[in-house]
Amino acid sequence: MMEARINVPAKAARNEPFEVRLQIRHAMETGYRTDDTGKAIPRNVVRNVTCRYNGDVVFAAQLSSGIAANPYLRFFVTARSSGELVFEWVDDAGVRVTERAPVIVA
Amino acid sequence: MLRSLALVAACVAAIAAHGQQRPIATDALRSGLAYVGADVRAMQADDLANPGFLWVQRGEALFTENCASCHRDAASMRGVAARYPAYDASSSSVLDIEARIDQCRTQRQRKPAFGRESDDLLALATFVTHQSRGMPINVSIDGPARESFARGEAFYRQRHGQMNLACTNCHDQNYGKRLYTETMSQGHGSAFPAYRLEWQALGSLQRRLRACLFGVRAEMPRPGAPELTDVELYLAWRANGLPVESPGVRR
């Protein structure tokens, strides 16, 4: 189970940007490390992160091994109407995660 | 204001109890935060950016699943970590938080231990420690804990490894000075379990001690070795009064 932390304000003001924070538990294995026997540990990083707001992609991030382990993202979304943020990401191993957070717009 | 009063009271009590001078005077005690860069401090200070919370979150889920049936809720753990390591009568030994959790698991729950340095145990230990966040460290070295404390102090003062360095050489005699590009801290364990940037993960105080021993080119005791718990107790006594930082972030 890939641990994740999502933070969205309790209430967002209509037509104003609100802050989104996302932290994902992931080693972001670079592919350059070797194990104790000298064998290369294969690369496995979180590749694509998308944030959909009531169905539309409002933010997307394509990450690489240049992003630190346990990737952290802070970005903004303009509040339009109450609904839901749906986050989705996938890593090199093909593990796909979906998380949701409600948005209340006043 | 209240916190500094409690701090003074705790320290007076500490000194009165063992009549032993601590290597660093109470008012000169500084958290490791004073010796890291501003970005590490900022990372720890912001709960929404602090990666340690990924483990606190996991620990909370594990606590609810495994511990809540007896321990009710997180609030019941408040103040516990501030008193650890502590002497445990049933095993006649000093236990750190990780050992105490696994003892509960194997003896009372009759389940397989999580295991030292396992992710689940780290998460649980972090969650439990987090409940003491901000509270002054207050360990006892009285009575049966005294032997472990004495061993820990001896280990701390003894030179180790190819570099022939004792903990006291850096952390009592040279804190604030540079070791290559890093500023040496006073060597408190008050922020552990901590997210260490070098590990790219959260880890235990025992792991940090082992890393330091590796750094002076000494053989590392295995995780869970009694000498590591002895040193943990000594360090906690030495840091009595400093607030528990959890989850800590260090470089």
Added chain:
Amino acid sequence: MKRRRFVQGAAALALLGVRPAQAALPTIPSLDAWLAGRAPRFERIKLSIPALADNGFAVPMRVIVDGPFAPGPHVKSIRLFSETNPVSDMAIFEFPVPIERVEVESRIRLAGTQQVVAVAEMTDGRVYAMATEVIVTLAGCMDGT
């Protein structure tokens, strides 16, 4: 609680102070390939990274593109490039829906002292860029755990 968070945030922002911008980019093949001859403007985009990183494994990074944008072109994407990492393309942040507050924070890995470049591409093809140098030191001790 809310006020404390604001103060913390402000303190963190102060740390990531914007340093004087350079008007030239380091040579990075994948960046040059992506620019495809376009000349970036060295304005409007602010890349903030501490001048001295505590540890190359996790270096805080913030990039902001100054508005206002509406009704004109808005930011389509922001790309991050590393000068000396084995993989020079660090990240692409995309904004499929126009947004007024273009600000992204993350933590990056830097394999040694180098320059990092942030490039913003607008919907009209215009490109803004900023490069900043980060000093990355090694740990004081080896960690064998």
